[in-house]
Amino acid sequence: MTYLFLQKKIEKELNDSGVDSPHFSSKILITHFLDIPQYVLFMNSEISEKSEKLENLYGALLKVKNGYPIDYVLGYKYFFNLKISIDNNTLIPRPETEGLVDLVIKENKNYSKNFADVGTGSGAIALKLADTYPGSKVYATDIYKKTLDKAIENSKILKIKNIFFLLGENYKPLKNYISKINIIVSNPPYIKTSLINNLEPKVRNYEPIYALDGGENGTDIIKELVLNLPEKTKLYLEIADYNIPSIIKCCKAKMFSWRFEKDIFNKLRYAVINE
Numbered sequence: 571m572t573y574l575f576l577q578k579k580i581e582k583e584l585n586d587s588g589v590d591s592p593h594f595s596s597k598i599l600i601t602h603f604l605d606i607p608q609y610v611l612f613m614n615s616e617i618s619e620k621s622e623k624l625e626n627l628y629g630a631l632l633k634v635k636n637g638y639p640i641d642y643v644l645g646y647k648y649f650f651n652l653k654i655s656i657d658n659n660t661l662i663p664r665p666e667t668e669g670l671v672d673l674v675i676k677e678n679k680n681y682s683k684n685f686a687d688v689g690t691g692s693g694a695i696a697l698k699l700a701d702t703y704p705g706s707k708v709y710a711t712d713i714y715k716k717t718l719d720k721a722i723e724n725s726k727i728l729k730i731k732n733i734f735f736l737l738g739e740n741y742k743p744l745k746n747y748i749s750k751i752n753i754i755v756s757n758p759p760y761i762k763t764s765l766i767n768n769l770e771p772k773v774r775n776y777e778p779i780y781a782l783d784g785g786e787n788g789t790d791i792i793k794e795l796v797l798n799l800p801e802k803t804k805l806y807l808e809i810a811d812y813n814i815p816s817i818i819k820c821c822k823a824k825m826f827s828w829r830f831e832k833d834i835f836n837k838l839r840y841a842v843i844n845e
């Protein structure tokens with residue numbers, strides 16, 4: 571069998587199973603599991619890889635056909651230029667979250683102050699901030715140890731040193747550092763509990779629910795983050811548009827300024843609080 575034949579066969583199987591982007595997915599699965607560069611796929615040469623590699627590829631293909639997210643099968647996702655290792659204890663980093671970090675970077679050029687990322691998951695936000703601002707300290711927290719361990723592993727793989735990991739909920743683990751933190755960035759769980767069942771099956775069935783479910787109105791954690799925000803600290807949040815009334819109410823109660831920004835899909839997705 572040739573590489574080209576294999577690619578067409580896998581693309582068809584993915585397409586027949588209703589997997590998104592079957593052409594791209596077939597190429598990424600083959601190059602990853604056979605450990606070959608992309609150009610080899612276009613050569614009409616016979617496959618020379620050992621059967622073990624092919625077995626791993628077919629095992630992965632079966633999982634993807636059954637709805638398991640391809641990013642978990644591959645075990646990584648790119649967040650900007652950073653290859654972030656992920657597993658099913660961590661949310662798969664999203665383009666909307668790259669948008670959140672883009673906004674922070676665009677609005678805080680040549681910054682040398684300190685950041686926190688509350689609910690760091692794989693560490694994506696915190697790692698990109700630490701990489702972008704080498705003169706800053708970035709404190710990354712998560713409520714779950716297994717999740718935080720993945721973020722720690724990523725900082726080691728990427729050799730990013732100006733990042734510090736703390737376990738605990740909301741601002742609790744930051745209490746000894748909070749006076750040194752100028753900007754808090756967070757992509758907290760913000761989906762209404764009643765909408766969790768409407769999520770795509772590959773999200774609902776395989777991504778950690780504790781990373782998504784924000785309680786009855788989606789704002790259980792957001793409210794904690796706004797109402798307990800220190801007076802001199804700016805907060806950037808990723809949100810859903812239906813979180814907005816509750817966010818405004820909390821900002822009014824604390825006399826904080828607020829502003830909302832759109833994501834690449836033209837949806838109100840970010841809140842900037844206490845500028």
Ligand SMILES: C[S@@+](CC[C@H](N)C(=O)[O-])C[C@H]1O[C@@H](n2cnc3c(N)ncnc32)[C@H](O)[C@@H]1O
Pocket residue numbers: 660661662663664667688689690691692693694695711712713714717738739740757758759760780781782791
């Ligand atoms: C939406 S995910 C975001 C993960 C990562 N920051 C990203 O953007 O890809 C939310 C993260 O918050 C963590 N989390 C949930 N509740 C929390 C809380 N009360 N305090 C701190 N972290 C929390 C979850 O474990 C999860 O990793």
